[in-house]
Amino acid sequence: MADDKEREELVVAEYHRKIKEAFEVFDHEANNTVDVREIGTIIRSLGCCPSEGELHDLIAEVEEEEPTGYIRYEKFLPVMTEVLLERRYRPIPEDTLLRAFEVLDSSKRGFLTREELIKYMTEEGEPFSQEEMEEMLSAAVDPESNSIHYKDYIAMMVVDES
Amino acid sequence: MGCGTSSSTKDRKSEKALKAALVIQNWYRGYSARLKARQRYALTIFQSIEYADEQGQLQLSNFFSFMLENYTQIHEKDPELVARLFGRTLQDSKDRQEYVSFVDVPDSYNGPRLQFPLTFTDIDLLVEAFKQQQILHAHYVLEVLFETKRVLKQMPNFTQVKTSPTKEITICGDLHGKLDDLFLIFYKNGLPSGSNSYIFNGDFVDRGKHSMEILMILFVSFLVYPNDLHLNRGNHEDFMMNLRYGFTKEILHKYKLHGKKILQILEDVYTWLPIGTIIDNEILVIHGGISESTDLNLLHRIERHKMKSVLMPPISIDEDQDTDLKKTKTGANVVPREGKTNESPSEQLPKHEWEQVVTVFSASNYYEEGSNRGAYIKLCCDMTPRFFQYQVTRATCLRPLYQRVNTMESSAIRILKERMLSRKTDLIRAFQLQDRSKSGKLSMGQWAFSMENTLGLNLPWRSLSPHLVTTDKNGNINYMSTFQDIHIQKPVKEAQSTLIETLYRYRSDLQIIFNVIDSDHSGLISMEEFRAMWKLFNSHYSIHIEDFQVDELAERMDLNKDGSIDFNEFLKAFYVVHKLEKLNKSDANLL
Numbered sequence: 001m002a003d004d005k006e007r008e009e010l011v012v013a014e015y016h017r018k019i020k021e022a023f024e025v026f027d028h029e030a031n032n033t034v035d036v037r038e039i040g041t042i043i044r045s046l047g048c049c050p051s052e053g054e055l056h057d058l059i060a061e062v063e064e065e066e067p068t069g070y071i072r073y074e075k076f077l078p079v080m081t082e083v084l085l086e087r088r089y090r091p092i093p094e095d096t097l098l099r100a101f102e103v104l105d106s107s108k109r110g111f112l113t114r115e116e117l118i119k120y121m122t123e124e125g126e127p128f129s130q131e132e133m134e135e136m137l138s139a140a141v142d143p144e145s146n147s148i149h150y151k152d153y154i155a156m157m158v159v160d161e162s
Numbered sequence: 163m164g165c166g167t168s169s170s171t172k173d174r175k176s177e178k179a180l181k182a183a184l185v186i187q188n189w190y191r192g193y194s195a196r197l198k199a200r201q202r203y204a205l206t207i208f209q210s211i212e213y214a215d216e217q218g219q220l221q222l223s224n225f226f227s228f229m230l231e232n233y234t235q236i237h238e239k240d241p242e243l244v245a246r247l248f249g250r251t252l253q254d255s256k257d258r259q260e261y262v263s264f265v266d267v268p269d270s271y272n273g274p275r276l277q278f279p280l281t282f283t284d285i286d287l288l289v290e291a292f293k294q295q296q297i298l299h300a301h302y303v304l305e306v307l308f309e310t311k312r313v314l315k316q317m318p319n320f321t322q323v324k325t326s327p328t329k330e331i332t333i334c335g336d337l338h339g340k341l342d343d344l345f346l347i348f349y350k351n352g353l354p355s356g357s358n359s360y361i362f363n364g365d366f367v368d369r370g371k372h373s374m375e376i377l378m379i380l381f382v383s384f385l386v387y388p389n390d391l392h393l394n395r396g397n398h399e400d401f402m403m404n405l406r407y408g409f410t411k412e413i414l415h416k417y418k419l420h421g422k423k424i425l426q427i428l429e430d431v432y433t434w435l436p437i438g439t440i441i442d443n444e445i446l447v448i449h450g451g452i453s454e455s456t457d458l459n460l461l462h463r464i465e466r467h468k469m470k471s472v473l474m475p476p477i478s479i480d481e482d483q484d485t486d487l488k489k490t491k492t493g494a495n496v497v498p499r500e501g502k503t504n505e506s507p508s509e510q511l512p513k514h515e516w517e518q519v520v521t522v523f524s525a526s527n528y529y530e531e532g533s534n535r536g537a538y539i540k541l542c543c544d545m546t547p548r549f550f551q552y553q554v555t556r557a558t559c560l561r562p563l564y565q566r567v568n569t570m571e572s573s574a575i576r577i578l579k580e581r582m583l584s585r586k587t588d589l590i591r592a593f594q595l596q597d598r599s600k601s602g603k604l605s606m607g608q609w610a611f612s613m614e615n616t617l618g619l620n621l622p623w624r625s626l627s628p629h630l631v632t633t634d635k636n637g638n639i640n641y642m643s644t645f646q647d648i649h650i651q652k653p654v655k656e657a658q659s660t661l662i663e664t665l666y667r668y669r670s671d672l673q674i675i676f677n678v679i680d681s682d683h684s685g686l687i688s689m690e691e692f693r694a695m696w697k698l699f700n701s702h703y704s705i706h707i708e709d710f711q712v713d714e715l716a717e718r719m720d721l722n723k724d725g726s727i728d729f730n731e732f733l734k735a736f737y738v739v740h741k742l743e744k745l746n747k748s749d750a751n752l753l
Contacts, residue, residue: 013607014606014607017607017610017624018624018625021622021623021624021625022199022622022625024620024622025199025202025203025206025622026202040191040195041195041198041199042199043195044191044192044195044196044199045195045196045198045199045625048192049188049189049191049192051184051187051188052187052191091189091192092185092188092189092192096185097185097186097189099182100181100182100183100185100186101182101186103178103179103181103182104179104182104183104186120179120182120183120186121183121186121187124179124180124183124184125180125183125184125186125187126184126187126188127187128187128190132190132191132194135194135562135563136190136194138559138560138561138562138563139562139563139564139565157193157564160564160568161193161196
């Protein structure tokens with residue numbers, strides 16, 4: 001029993017340090033606060049993948065009573081530690097991602113056209129902003145065929161992240 | 163309920179599409195965020211190392227003060243040496259004639275030819291020529307430098323400027339030799355003219371590859387529009403900084419025949435650049451900003467041209483060497499030599515109260531392609547300042563984010579590894595201190611702690627560890643793994659690795675010191691000078707290298723056995739080999 005507790009304390013301590021590191025990199029004024037617009041990036045850089053809706057809820061938890069546009073470290077740390085301990089918002093496995101593309105590619109061509117991808121990403125689900133759409137297209141579109149060969153695309157992204 | 167099966171199939175289909183879209187969006191946002199975080203980490207690495215280097219400069223500066231204090235000892239052994247170091251002054255008009263007239267412009271020269279007195283056509287001429295990668299002939303460089311010095315000498319320490327509703331002023335920050343950024347600013351904001359005023363707030367040179375071209379455009383524009391083009395001195399308008407950060411090298415490379423002459427005169431021109439600009443009596447524009455102890459009244463009065471370098475105490479050695487030294491022995495800080503040093507309080511003007519500080523930086527892609535944007539400010543009377551941002555790019559469209567991040571990241575990791583290598587002995591000692599069982603492994607926490615303490619860099623070590631070390635399946639760090647694919651190329655086989663490491667670590671400081679001794683820029687210093695300097699350096703920096711080891715190394719470097727050392731070659735030989743990468747020629751010249 002005592003061993004388990006000790007182990008958990010060690011895990012929590014490591015999580016704390018990890019969270020602190022990720023937070024500090026965005027703490028431009030070195031005053032233990034970050035701009036609320038960067039919270040999503042920080043949370044995702046720690047390996048979690050909340051949806052936009054889930055992110056909204058998280059932000060509400062860490063914001064001040066009267067939102068200042070800044071999130072304080074003291075509020076962020078406990079919430080984020082819980083998220084990590086409970087292993088919430090796990091990332092999407094590669095094959096789930098592949099299947100998602102295949103669903104959209106109903107005629108099973110092995111690719112999506114540029115227009116199709118734009119339509120799905122900006123009209124369905126939690127729509128992309130124009131900036132997000134352009135960013136994704138710049139890497140995903142094969143300039144010769146003007147289409148997205150999603151299998152290759154996924155493979156490339158996975159390599160890049162490892 | 164209507165068409166039964168078909169509508170529910172449709173619903174199911176669109177529900178599936180919705181879910182699929184959500185999956186892709188979720189994944190993409192996570193991926194994009196991680197890219198941005200990596201970009202931030204890379205930027206943090208660049209900034210931390212740059213900051214640490216600046217602290218290192220303090221040590222060099224202390225070394226020169228230390229040398230000055232111990233002057234009398236050196237004086238006995240080598241009176242020439244310190245005189246050379248601290249007494250670098252030029253006589254004026256006689257040299258001008260000599261220098262410029264002895265430099266001929268051949269008929270075959272295809273570059274821009276300036277016409278004195280300069281007019282706006284010369285500005286256009288230079289801009290066009292530099293866009294085509296042409297180099298301005300040394301003759302014109304020297305003419306411009308002499309003329310600039312002549313005009314600057316007449317100016318006070320602070321230039322006073324007034325704006326009006328019809329006349330805004332544009333303020334630009336550091337350019338650091340990035341000519342493309344200057345062109346971009348001129349493209350967006352127009353060339354300087356009587357109706358388009360500019361302030362360039364220092365650091366025009368060093369680091370980038372076109373410091374000379376920027377300097378020439380700025381000086382020529384200044385000569386054409388002395389009331390509308392204002393230049394402030396930055397810490398890089400300094401011959402010592404140029405030695406370390408690349409401008410000296412650029413000059414000696416572009417001007418193989420006359421580079422040394424140019425360097426000598428440039429040293430002098432720098433000291434005449436104004437300290438700052440004051441706009442409408444309300445706004446102070448000054449490089450490096452201010453602190454609580456900044457006293458404008460004092461700065462107005464000092465003899466700015468006595469400040470040869472930010473790394474050296476201000477002192478001039480005239481014929482009367484000993485008397486001068488006695489006067490300044492107690493303090494080597496900024497002290498006005500003439501003028502009122504001990505005013506009664508009532509005569510002093512009230513201290514300034516500053517409301518707001520703004521920093522402007524104009525070199526985009528400063529650390530690496532994609533690292534940052536640049537900006538300039540447009541000011542006018544009582545109106546709010548307007549900020550304009552930009553970023554130079556070679557391509558017609560931006561590369562995908564992941565490629566830009568990869569470029570930045572590999573560059574940052576590379577310099578971080580080299581930093582680790584230059585402190586290898588200290589790092590290993592720190593690791594072993596914690597590795598009681600001598601297993602070669604440490605926990606993440608232990609490794610991060612050692613790294614931070616030894617290197618003095620506040621970085622996100624846990625996130626960076628995958629790039630720097632290997633981990634075992636229990637999550638423990640193999641702390642020696644960093645050093646397996648990287649080593650310092652030994653210039654001489656027999657040299658001991660601690661010696662090599664020390665020389666590699668201090669190579670920038672040594673380069674400055676040796677270049678300063680070598681005042682005629684011959685590239686050579688004598689063995690005695692080398693030994694004397696090394697002894698001083700050794701004691702001040704508390705380095706534990708035996709004198710005889712350095713002597714041995716020096717003897718080996720004296721390749722033609724004539725008693726002189728080509729120290730640039732000596733130091734160039736120290737570069738880092740990254741085994742897993744192909745070594746680029748340009749990387750070998752990182753010094």
